[in-house]
Amino acid sequence: xxxxxxxDVNKRFGGLQALGDVxxxxxxxxxxxxxxxxxxxxxxxxxxxVGKLIPDTGSVMFDGQSVLGRxxxxxxxxxxxxxxQTPEIFGDLSVLENMMIPIxxxxxxxxxxxxxxxTANEKEIVEQAENMLESLSMGDKRHMHSASMSRGDKRRxxxxxxxxxxxxxxxxxxxxxxxxxxxxxxxxxxxxxxxxERDITIAIIEHDMHVVFSLAERITVLAQGTPLVEDTPDKxxxxxxxxxxxxxxTA
Amino acid sequence: xxxxxxxxxxxxxxVAALALFAPFILNPFPAGSGxxxxxxxxxxxxxxxxxxGIFAIGFNILFGLTGYLSFGHAAxxxxxxxxxxxxxxxxxxxxxxxxxxxxxxxxxxxxxxGYVSLRRSGIYFSILTLAFAQMTYALAxxxxxxxxxxxxxxxxxxxxxxxxxxxxxxxxIPVPGLFGMEMRGSSQLELGDWVFTFxxxxxxxxxxxxxxxxxxxxxxxxxxxxxxxxxxxxxQRLNYTGLNARPYTLAAFVISGMYAxxxxxxxxxxxxxxxAERMFWTASGEVVLMSILGGVGTLIGPVLGAGLIKxxxxxxxxxxxxxxxxxxxxxxxxxxxxxxxxxxxxxGKGWHLTLGLMFMLVVIxxxxxxxxxxxxxxxxFGRKKSEDKSxxxxxxEPAE
Numbered sequence: 001x002x003x004x005x006x007x008d009v010n011k012r013f014g015g016l017q018a019l020g021d022v023x024x025x026x027x028x029x030x031x032x033x034x035x036x037x038x039x040x041x042x043x044x045x046x047x048x049x050v051g052k053l054i055p056d057t058g059s060v061m062f063d064g065q066s067v068l069g070r071x072x073x074x075x076x077x078x079x080x081x082x083x084x085q086t087p088e089i090f091g092d093l094s095v096l097e098n099m100m101i102p103i104x105x106x107x108x109x110x111x112x113x114x115x116x117x118x119t120a121n122e123k124e125i126v127e128q129a130e131n132m133l134e135s136l137s138m139g140d141k142r143h144m145h146s147a148s149m150s151r152g153d154k155r156r157x158x159x160x161x162x163x164x165x166x167x168x169x170x171x172x173x174x175x176x177x178x179x180x181x182x183x184x185x186x187x188x189x190x191x192x193x194x195x196x197e198r199d200i201t202i203a204i205i206e207h208d209m210h211v212v213f214s215l216a217e218r219i220t221v222l223a224q225g226t227p228l229v230e231d232t233p234d235k236x237x238x239x240x241x242x243x244x245x246x247x248x249x250t251a
Numbered sequence: 252x253x254x255x256x257x258x259x260x261x262x263x264x265x266v267a268a269l270a271l272f273a274p275f276i277l278n279p280f281p282a283g284s285g286x287x288x289x290x291x292x293x294x295x296x297x298x299x300x301x302x303x304g305i306f307a308i309g310f311n312i313l314f315g316l317t318g319y320l321s322f323g324h325a326a327x328x329x330x331x332x333x334x335x336x337x338x339x340x341x342x343x344x345x346x347x348x349x350x351x352x353x354x355x356x357x358x359x360x361x362x363x364x365g366y367v368s369l370r371r372s373g374i375y376f377s378i379l380t381l382a383f384a385q386m387t388y389a390l391a392x393x394x395x396x397x398x399x400x401x402x403x404x405x406x407x408x409x410x411x412x413x414x415x416x417x418x419x420x421x422x423x424i425p426v427p428g429l430f431g432m433e434m435r436g437s438s439q440l441e442l443g444d445w446v447f448t449f450x451x452x453x454x455x456x457x458x459x460x461x462x463x464x465x466x467x468x469x470x471x472x473x474x475x476x477x478x479x480x481x482x483x484x485x486x487q488r489l490n491y492t493g494l495n496a497r498p499y500t501l502a503a504f505v506i507s508g509m510y511a512x513x514x515x516x517x518x519x520x521x522x523x524x525x526x527a528e529r530m531f532w533t534a535s536g537e538v539v540l541m542s543i544l545g546g547v548g549t550l551i552g553p554v555l556g557a558g559l560i561k562x563x564x565x566x567x568x569x570x571x572x573x574x575x576x577x578x579x580x581x582x583x584x585x586x587x588x589x590x591x592x593x594x595x596x597x598x599g600k601g602w603h604l605t606l607g608l609m610f611m612l613v614v615i616x617x618x619x620x621x622x623x624x625x626x627x628x629x630x631x632f633g634r635k636k637s638e639d640k641s642x643x644x645x646x647x648e649p650a651e
Contacts (some may be wrong), residue, residue: 057604076493088491092484093477101481102492109493113502115475116466118254122474147543158488167495 002219003028003201004049004169008056011044011225018044019055020225026169031195031202033212036222042205043085045222051075064171067177073110074158082171083163085251086178087154089161091147095138098146098157099129105186129164136160136190152183159190163198170194172204176211188214213237257412259468262550270457273297274447279445280608288569291562294437294450295521299561301453301460302517303406307458307541308467309510309555309645311501314539314549316476318483322377322535323384327357327508329530330551331392331515333398336405336525340554341643343415344504346434346455346520360387365504369497372486384535391527404526427520428643429455434520452521459517460554463510468550540606544613546620555621560606567602 003023004081004172011019019041024031027162036042044107047053047058051072064242067075076082090098103125120126131140136156147159155175162170175191176184188211195202204214211231212219219236221228231241255263271277278292291297310324331353338349367381391399399405399612407424416425427434437450470476481489482496489496517526528534537560545556574589575598582590597605617623 071495072490073493073495081493082509084487084491088485088488090481090484090488092481097477100474101477101489101494104478105493109369110493111498115476115502115506116469117473118256119472119474119477120256155270161488161492 002026002065004203005059005060005061006049008044009045009048009055009060011041011048011053011055018225019048022058022222022225022227024220024227024230026201026203027218028168028201029199030217031204032217033204033206033219034217034222035209035212035219036205036228039224040222041225042222043173044225045203046171049171050076050080076105076165076167077110079168080171081165081167081169083155083158083162083173083175085174087151087158089146089158090153091145093146094140095128095133095144095146095157095223096126097130097147098161099142099164100125102161103128103132106165116118117216132164134158150183151179152186155179155183156190159187161193163200165192166202169201169203172202172206174206174208175204176206176208178245184208184211187211191215253465255468255472259371259550261470263461263465263468266554267461271299273453273457274410274449275332278445278447281643282446283444288574289566291353291566292447294435294448295563296516296565297450297453298456298521299565300558301456302514302521303538303541303557303561304554305456305460305463305517305540306511306514307545307557308463309507309514311398311507311542311547311549312467312470312552313507314542315553316471316479317500317503319369319500319504319505320373320377320534320539321368321380321504322539323380323382323387324362324507324538325389325532325534326360326384327511328515328518328531328534329387329525329527330360330390331512332519332525333391333515334512335404335516335519336407337398339407339413339427339519339523340411341414343413344427346427346429346516347425349520350459350516351511352450353516353519354509355512356516358509360512361508364499365501365508369500369504381532383436384530384589385532388527388530388532388614391530399525399527401527404524406524427523437492439515441456445613456521459513463551464554471550475499475502535651541612542608544620546622547624549620552620552622559621563602563606565600567605568600570598572599630631 004024005024006024009022009209010017011017022045024104030133034042034045044053048055049067051067051070052075054068058100062078063078065078067078067080090101107125130139130142133142138153138160141153146154149157159175179187189201191202192215194200202213202215204212216233218230219233220230228241231234231239253260258625274292274644278290280286280290285468302394306324306328310321314320327445334351334353336358338352342348343387364380364383368376368383369381392401409422432451434452435450436453437448440447440449478494478499482499486496515529541556541560542553543556544559545554546552572591572595579587579590596600619626
């Protein structure tokens with residue numbers, strides 16, 4: 001039994017079968033990659049996991065509990081954090097404030113009214129946020145306006161914000177899309193570090209094979225909404241079906 | 252001090268000082284001089300400055316922090332007024348219960364309207380609030396006449412029960428007061444040619460405005476305020492950070508509705524009648540203009556915006572062509588007529604034109620409103636003054 005169990009999930013948009021009988025099991029504390037050509041249904045699958053979409057049939061279980069029908073914030077509170085394809089951060093807020101919000105969410109849950117207290121007096125939260133930024137080597141940027149940072153830094157902050165909640169499952173949607181090589185390598189290093197230091201399960205959707213093969217322990221190949229193969233990276237590299245469907249001559 | 256940091260404390264002290272000395276600051280010209288018409292230091296107008304200041308402060312908590320643009324806030328103002336007048340009629344002419352009831356009633360209204368409207372965001376939210384406000388207006392104007400007084404508005408009458416006050420002894424309708432102090436009471440100070448008026452009602456409203464301002468600073472600096480800014484910034488991220496935006500926005504909506512109700516209650520306390528026109532959509536639009544003109548999302552901006560608009564409404568609109576001719580009398584006749592006819596569209600009944608032009612200029616060149624203007628000016632005068640930015644602009648405007 002994996003921490004995330006996807007069973008017979010189907011999703012149809014009008015005449016398009018986006019997902020057909022998807023079965024997926026992600027083992028606890030592993031790093032599982034989902035790859036596939038454009039339009040394979042990777043993002044649809046991810047959206048079904050976080051509550052943005054509801055599958056037509058099938059079940060999605062996280063740690064023995066169904067996530068279907070729950071709102072994104074409820075699923076997040078269960079322990080699933082998501083990193084978006086384009087970094088989603090609070091652009092109008094400072095870097096430190098960005099980091100404080102998930103820590104508040106972890107401490108106080110989905111809603112709690114602190115309307116007259118002073119934010120600066122929440123010493124514990126400020127301290128935790130600063131430590132987190134330190135560990136991301138972003139301590140010197142804490143008073144920066146977060147929208148003015150580079151894309152790599154925004155990604156770093158976003159991943160850090162997800163980690164601040166200490167999730168059990170971290171979902172990454174093409175975390176290095178549109179990034180310069182140096183930023184991509186930094187992101188890979190950061191993810192490796194996270195994998196080594198924490199008890200965390202990582203599920204990653206990625207186009208960049210370099211990223212996939214440096215991180216993943218297991219890979220599922222999705223094509224036309226259906227899982228084609230699931231295996232270790234080494235086996236995937238040489239798999240004829242995968243070559244045919246996706247990797248082509250580059251593998 | 253009071254749990255505020257240094258900058259906020261000095262801002263609060265500045266606003267308090269301006270409010271305290273407003274009768275002097277707003278009366279710079281000697282009575283009877285040609286410039287006396289620009290004096291804004293009479294109780295009626297000063298009360299309007301602070302009351303609309305409260306309205307705008309509350310509106311800014313919703314619009315400035317969460318970015319949800321409500322186009323129906325005047326409904327809460329109107330509801331607050333009706334509640335206060337009913338309290339005067341039924342219970343007592345003391346303003347305290349009246350204002351408490353108006354805040355509570357407006358809060359309940361905001362809870363209902365907000366619960367429905369906040370299911371949508373952006374333009375749909377604005378339209379929903381506008382629709383609710385117009386429905387409230389229409390109801391108050393027609394169907395609910397027994398409660399609201401319909402077209403004539405809700406007024407006090409001699410035979411109102413006023414349970415706590417007992418039967419009225421005289422033949423006059425009693426006036427609202429605070430434990431014996433009449434709201435319309437005032438005293439005058441004559442210094443040479445200057446006449447300064449100190450009104451009980453104004454100072455009562457000013458103290459409430461200061462309390463509201465203080466509370467809004469606390470909300471801005473609180474974790475709750477940070478969450479509201481996060482909602483404005485990126486709701487997607489907020490949802491995927493395990494936070495439910497809906498109760499936060501609803502709380503902000505109710506708080507700002509209560510501010511509007513407080514303003515409405517104070518209006519009734521100053522002048523005990525309430526009419527449906529207070530809820531008309533132009534009144535809701537006005538508070539949007541105030542916030543944007545002063546500086547959305549800043550602490551003092553909405554107060555400045557409210558002051559500026561009310562000043563223009565009351566002072567600019569009183570200038571007529573005779574006065575203009577008086578000013579330009581030194582010119583040759585032909586030239587005088589030309590100048591007067593050029594300026595005339597912008598004054599008197601045309602003051603909306605001036606307001607519109609100013610609004611355009613502010614939105615295009617100063618998106619941060621008057622507060623941004625103040626910041627730019629203070630930057631211009633060297634770094635020394637950059638500490639007390641956002642204060643500079645107050646000196647030229649009737650701040651509250």
